[in-house]
Amino acid sequence: MTGLKSAVAIIAKDVRLEARRVENLATMAIFAVLVVVVFVFAGDPTPEDLSRLGPGALWVSLLFAGAIGFQRWFAQEERNGALQGLLLTPVDRGALFIGKWVGATLFLLAIECVLVPAASMLYDLHLGAVWPKLTLVMVVVTIGYAALGTFFAAIAAHTTAGQLLLPVLLFPLSVPILLAGAGASQQIMTGDGTAYWDWVGLAAAFDVIFGTVCTMTFEYVITE
């Protein structure tokens, strides 16, 4: 069986499972929106402050929601030893990672579909003409963040302190891609697009580097 077919089967399985407990995604989306709301109430910001803080708040909320999500999405592989069941199949370990990675990316993007409109209302961000550029940033950054999150969730799942370990591993290494996301978003919101493609390029480079490294080394983090 080709790696692509295996990856597609894993993605389809994850989407089916998530669709059957849609309350999980809904709860994570609400959590992400609440983080954005908290920023609004912190420090009594002026409308100008809100506009400036908006992109950063958006990415911070996604950072937290993602950390919860990665843990949950990988936990289903731990229940009943399902991950071992996957390892017993002839599926290439890289394809296994790609399946989980794409699934996590799709789920994060689903959360963003709720988060971005909510943040734009709360922070008075005008997305009318800039949504294609913002969508590109969201997708590129989400791909990289999901790669790291999936990889570290697999490591954390094998440790007793997994729930604590995941953010400790994930957050520091996610800084470059979240900076790129915030930087590109800021460029869009302020209308100063001079460095937009630099930030997008940085995020895309992050995707390629970490996507490749995580895919190639996944086998070593999931086997004893």
Place this chain on the structure above:
Amino acid sequence: MSRHFGSLFALDEVSFSMDAGDFLVIVGPNGAGKTTLVRTLARLARPSSGTVRLTGDDWLAAPAERQVEVGVVSHATFLYDGLSALENLVFYATLYGVKDPERSARQALEDAELSSLSDRRAGTLSRGQAQRLSIARSALHDPRILLLDEPYAGLDPHAASRLGVALGRLRSAGRAIVLTTHDLARVPAAVTHYLVLVAGRVADSGEWSTLAEGELADRYSRAVARTE
């Protein structure tokens, strides 16, 4: 092979060989190393030293594609609670590269007398039903080697008897079978070889046909007593 965790040896220089059509039962008390042995043979764990050879090749270094040669039943069912019985089998059949996953899955459900539960979520099945589904999953791809770690856990007498018959058929078809149990009363009739594992060591082994009635129980008791 040996497998140790710090100074504790889960497997201590365990060595044996099997041919196609052999049915090896591994008996031993709790903590004897049976599960570790099966996990190592299944490549879910690596030995600290030693190796496993399959048809002359280094099995532990073989590519993942060769995993299709092995089917495993473990304490864990490897099932997704949120998927139905049928969906679980179709998913695994797809990953194993079975030609018509849905047809194979339905056939496996029928063989396991689980057709009426095909649409039930795995998470709602009883322990015994889930175990039967797990056994069906392990043989979906018609592996040449079956590794069964305490497969009778949760099975009622009827299901246990059917499993014994099914394993006999597989052995006759040339499949090699390794089955671990701590319950000597549940050793299937089709067994050809036995191995007594105590404290990670092979305490006794041989051909089943050389044993007199009840002799395995005596040998087992003596082997356990020697280590206490």
